[in-house]
Amino acid sequence: xxxxxxxxxxxxxxxxxxxxxxxxxxxxxxxxxxxxxxxxxxxxxxxxxxxxxxxxxxxxxxxxxxxxxxxxxxxxxxxxxxxxxxxxxxxxxxxxxxxxxxxxxxxxxxxxxxxxxxxxxxxxxxxxxxxxxxxxxxxxxxxxxxxxxxxxxxxxxxxxxxxxxxxxxxxxxxxxxxxxxxxxxxxxxxxxxxxxxxxxxxxxxxxxxxxxxxxxxxxxxxxxxxxxxxxxxxxxxxxxxxxxxxxxxxxxxxxxxxxxxxxxxxxxxxxxxxxxxxxxxxxxxxxxxxxxxxxxxxxxxxxxxxxxxxxxxxxxxxxxxxxxxxxxxxxxxxxxxxxxx
Amino acid sequence: xxxxxxxxxxxxxxxxxxxxxxxxxxxxxxxxxxxxxxxxxxxxxxxxxxxxxxxxxxxxxxxxxxxxxxxxxxxxxxxxxxxxxxxxxxxxxxxxxxxxxxxxxxxxxxxxxxxxxxxxxxxxxxxxxxxxxxxxxxxxxxxxxxxxxxxxxxxxxxxxxxxxxxxxxxxxxxxxxxxxxxxxxxxxxxxxxxxxxxxxxxxxxxxxxxxxxxxxxxxxxxxxxxxxxxxxxxxxxxxxxxxxxxxxxxxxxxxxxxxxxxxxxxxxxxxxxxxxxxxxxxxxxxxxxxxxxxxxxxxxxxxxxxxxxxxxxxxxxxxxxxxxxxxxxxxxxxxxxxxxxxxxxxxxx
Numbered sequence: 001x002x003x004x005x006x007x008x009x010x011x012x013x014x015x016x017x018x019x020x021x022x023x024x025x026x027x028x029x030x031x032x033x034x035x036x037x038x039x040x041x042x043x044x045x046x047x048x049x050x051x052x053x054x055x056x057x058x059x060x061x062x063x064x065x066x067x068x069x070x071x072x073x074x075x076x077x078x079x080x081x082x083x084x085x086x087x088x089x090x091x092x093x094x095x096x097x098x099x100x101x102x103x104x105x106x107x108x109x110x111x112x113x114x115x116x117x118x119x120x121x122x123x124x125x126x127x128x129x130x131x132x133x134x135x136x137x138x139x140x141x142x143x144x145x146x147x148x149x150x151x152x153x154x155x156x157x158x159x160x161x162x163x164x165x166x167x168x169x170x171x172x173x174x175x176x177x178x179x180x181x182x183x184x185x186x187x188x189x190x191x192x193x194x195x196x197x198x199x200x201x202x203x204x205x206x207x208x209x210x211x212x213x214x215x216x217x218x219x220x221x222x223x224x225x226x227x228x229x230x231x232x233x234x235x236x237x238x239x240x241x242x243x244x245x246x247x248x249x250x251x252x253x254x255x256x257x258x259x260x261x262x263x264x265x266x267x268x269x270x271x272x273x274x275x276x277x278x279x280x281x282x283x284x285x286x287x288x289x290x291x292x293x294x295x296x297x298x299x300x301x302x303x304x305x306x307x308x309x310x311x312x313x314x315x316x317x318x319x320x321x322x323x324x325x326x327x328x329x330x331x332x333x334x335x336x337x338x339x340x341x
Numbered sequence: 342x343x344x345x346x347x348x349x350x351x352x353x354x355x356x357x358x359x360x361x362x363x364x365x366x367x368x369x370x371x372x373x374x375x376x377x378x379x380x381x382x383x384x385x386x387x388x389x390x391x392x393x394x395x396x397x398x399x400x401x402x403x404x405x406x407x408x409x410x411x412x413x414x415x416x417x418x419x420x421x422x423x424x425x426x427x428x429x430x431x432x433x434x435x436x437x438x439x440x441x442x443x444x445x446x447x448x449x450x451x452x453x454x455x456x457x458x459x460x461x462x463x464x465x466x467x468x469x470x471x472x473x474x475x476x477x478x479x480x481x482x483x484x485x486x487x488x489x490x491x492x493x494x495x496x497x498x499x500x501x502x503x504x505x506x507x508x509x510x511x512x513x514x515x516x517x518x519x520x521x522x523x524x525x526x527x528x529x530x531x532x533x534x535x536x537x538x539x540x541x542x543x544x545x546x547x548x549x550x551x552x553x554x555x556x557x558x559x560x561x562x563x564x565x566x567x568x569x570x571x572x573x574x575x576x577x578x579x580x581x582x583x584x585x586x587x588x589x590x591x592x593x594x595x596x597x598x599x600x601x602x603x604x605x606x607x608x609x610x611x612x613x614x615x616x617x618x619x620x621x622x623x624x625x626x627x628x629x630x631x632x633x634x635x636x637x638x639x640x641x642x643x644x645x646x647x648x649x650x651x652x653x654x655x656x657x658x659x660x661x662x663x664x665x666x667x668x669x670x671x672x673x674x675x676x677x678x679x680x681x682x683x684x685x686x687x688x689x690x
Contacts, residue, residue: 091505092528161550167554189498189554191539191678270549272541285539291503295542298403299531301429301504 004254015043068314075307083311087187089276091296096308099314100276104193104286105319108268111197111282112204117254119201120208128216140213147206155270158199163190163271166198171283182280189273194282196272200264204257213257215249217241247334255327262320265290289316345643365394367640369640372400373407376507376562377624380443380661381420384652393645395640404507404531411437417637419627423531424606438679439605439625440645441672443661444595445562446586447512447620448573453478453558454493454549460574461486461583464611464619467576468520470497470558472527473537478556486577493556493584500550501560503540505531511561511622515610519619560620563591564660578619579611590618591662601668603675621662628679635681641678642687649673 011263069076075083079096086097123143127136167190174184174194219242227237243250265288273285274295300306371381378401385397402410404421411419412433420442430437449467451460466482469475475482479492502509510531517524527533541547547652551559551571563586566573575585584590597614598607611619626645632638642663649669656663664672676688 069639088534090534091532092534094532163553187496189539191550191554200376269503269542270546272540275535276539287540294542295504296532299405299507301405301531302407 047320062255065314065317068317072307072311072314075304075311078304079308083308087276087278090304091300091305094302094304096304098279098289098308098312101287101289101292101312102315104228104272104280104288105262105290105316108193108196108200108272108286108288109258110192112200112261113254113258115198115201115206116208116257119309120205120253120257121250123205123209124212124216125238125242127213129234129242140210143206143209145206146202147210151264151267152270154199154203154267158195158267158271159191160246162195162199166190168194170194175283181283186279186281186283186312188283189285191271191273191285192283193272193286194277196268196286196288199267199271200261202266203267204260204308207260208253208257211253212246212250215246215253218249219245248331251331251334253329255324255331258323258327259320262323263290263316265294269294289313289319346518351548355523359575359584366396367394367637368396368398369417369637369641369644370400371407371418371420371626372402372410372416373627374404374422374507374624375401375690376422376445376552377420377443377661380656380659384623384648384654385661387652387655388644388647391651392640392643395644397644403505404489405437405505407627411629412499414629417628417634417641420539420625421627422622422624423510424608424625425627434629436630437627438630438675440628440649440675441605441623441625441664441668442648443656443663444591444600444609444621444623445661446618447508447560447590447622448563448566448586449516449558449560449576450566450573451558453555453556456490456492456572458572460490462574463577464515464519468516468523471499471516471536471538472520472523473499497555498554498557499535499538500541500545500547500554501535501538502532502543502560504542504546505675506543507531507622507624508544508560508562509533512611512620514608515620518608518611530566531676547627563587565588567660573648576619578617580615580617581612582615584618585617586618586620588660588662590616591621592665593617594621595623595662596665601671605668605672605675627666630678631680631682631684632687635683635687638679645676646673648673649676 012235033063075096079086083098084102085099086095087099088095088097089100090096123139127140131139169187171184171188171190171194175188178184223241223245224237226242228234232240268288269291272287274287274289274291275285276287276292277284293309293312293316297306297309300309362657370430376575378399381399385399388395388397399420400406404423407416407419408425408429410416412429414434419437424439425433426435449460449462453460463486466475466486469482476497477494478497479494484492487628510529513523513527513533515527516527517529527536533687539550541550541559547559547561547572548565548569551557561571563573566569573586575583578584593614594609594612594617597612597617598609599613601607604622605625607623609617609621609623612621628641628645649664649672653663653669663669677686681687
């Protein structure tokens with residue numbers, strides 16, 4: 001749909017030009033005609049360029065998938081579908097299964113969303129509805145600055161600040177209060193699934209906040225005033241006027257954050273503990289698809305070893321794509337519900 | 342037309358005079374191991390004063406990548422921390438030679454409150470800790486090896502490399518030699534399926550985790566531990582002597598390998614020497630025995646010859662262990678086998 005979008009706009013522009021020329025008879029026609037011809041050439045070139053740009057992107061995605069599939073064909077033949085369901089990762093014996101990495105990627109990203117969504121939406125609501133105007137710009141700027149920090153810096157901060165803090169304060173507190181759940185049991189090393197999700201949360205908050213803030217700003221003032229005029233408190237106004245109006249955009253913002261979390265490599269690698277094992281406890285070390293590729297690709301000497309790492313790359317791509325499709329469906333459903341509302 | 346011809350002629354002459362013989366520089370491309378990278382770049386820069394026309398471009402992409410690139414002949418030389426396997430050698434386009442360059446040691450670094458330095462370990466302790474069979478610092482075996490040390494009753498947290506690395510290869514090679522259980526269950530490799538522990542990326546990742554995690558133990562390269570002032574343990578060697586890792590004890594390990602094979606594909610872990618530090622390893626440059634380009638081949642052989650003689654003198658400056666003289670001499674002799682495409686020897690020409 002994105003592809004045919006430019007077309008009506010362009011024919012529209014041509015139409016405007018034509019009418020301009022026809023309705024202004026006092027203009028010397030000859031140079032205008034040549035300008036028009038030239039402009040038509042320009043339109044054609046522009047159209048070709050934009051069409052080419054759009055299709056080349058499609059081509060790049062197709063090429064990536066094709067190359068990945070081609071490069072890992074050997075591993076696919078060797079392991080088949082069991083690659084996705086086996087928990088073993090032994091480069092010495094050449095036995096591989098991607099399940100712990102798929103689990104690690106999905107769970108760390110979802111845990112990150114659980115933390116980042118309330119924080120990000122809360123920040124965006126505060127900035128758009130409650131913050132005094134002198135505070136709004138600096139805070140929004142600082143939040144966006146978080147997105148500019150390189151992930152390796154987050155990783156270092158994670159190792160030196162977050163890890164000791166998680167080990168000393170967060171996990172003991174979680175074990176005391178929620179220890180009856182299997183997720184919060186067992187020894188805590190500081191590094192592990194929970195720490196990785198926390199760092200991911202910090203990394204995706206700026207995405208969620210910025211997009212959600214833009215969305216909330218588009219809510220018409222009249223709608224807010226109407227709610228207030230009917231006697232709504234500020235919270236009721238936000239709940240009834242702002243949130244439903246921005247629902248589609250907010251879901252989109254969350255999905256943008258999720259996409260970032262799924263693919264994040266460096267910071268996660270540095271604090272997740274890199275253990276290819278599925279463990280019920282969030283305190284335990286884990287590993288993700290992106291981190292295993294970053295860790296092991298450079299020294300993978302045997303052909304099969306390289307192929308399984310490429311196959312993990314393909315799986316990561318497919319998982320990301322599925323999540324995005326799901327998100328798109330969700331946005332449509334939410335959009336429909338909002339329209340029916 | 343004529344003016345264009347004249348211009349072209351002028352350009353050709355100018356090119357021949359200017360960029361031609363005056364700077365006949367030859368670029369040699371290499372790729373591979375990261376562990377010896379600082380040493381190699383030092384050598385390459387020093388070598389420009391020996392032969393100003395030789396330029397080296399080395400990409401430290403890892404041993405696996407080095408082996409792949411030399412196999413596909415996309416580089417003039419490769420570099421690796423673990424010797425190529427027979428299958429890998431068979432896959433190459435012609436015989437590949439291993440030229441030993443420097444050596445390094447892998448040390449066990451730890452973070453135990455009250456034990457600043459001087460922890461002693463035996464091969465059995467090291468294997469059992471990394472197998473997850475010794476789980477407490479005050480385990481009877483550790484206490485027996487360290488009678489003077491007050492050991493805490495805390496869980497041992499094992500830290501290993503999460504990325505594939507030559508360091509891991511040397512360490513797991515050692516464990517496979519000293520522990521049958523390790524050999525059966527885990528084996529040796531640049532990446533293995535670790536029975537226990539946390540993974541850190543790179544020497545700095547392992548160091549970071551060990552420093553940040555009380556009661557942990559991990560392994561890093563000796564150079565790394567030294568330049569970061571990390572505490573490291575001494576290890577009882579094959580001869581039964583407790584040896585502290587040092588450049589001398591690493592060179593001693595290589596010197597004590599009596600049956601040095603012709604192709605230098607040798608493991609010097611658990612070496613028999615009295616003063617040998619047992620967790621040590623060699624690193625190699627990989628070159629084709631029959632060079633595809635006589636000019637480049639000649640430059641490469643000359644460099645290797647320099648590296649094995651004058652080059653070895655600067656090795657300790659960078660905290661690597663130099664080759665024992667006997668090994669360096671033997672390696673120099675093997676350079677005579679490297680030939681031009683027509684089969685003539687390149688050394689001394």
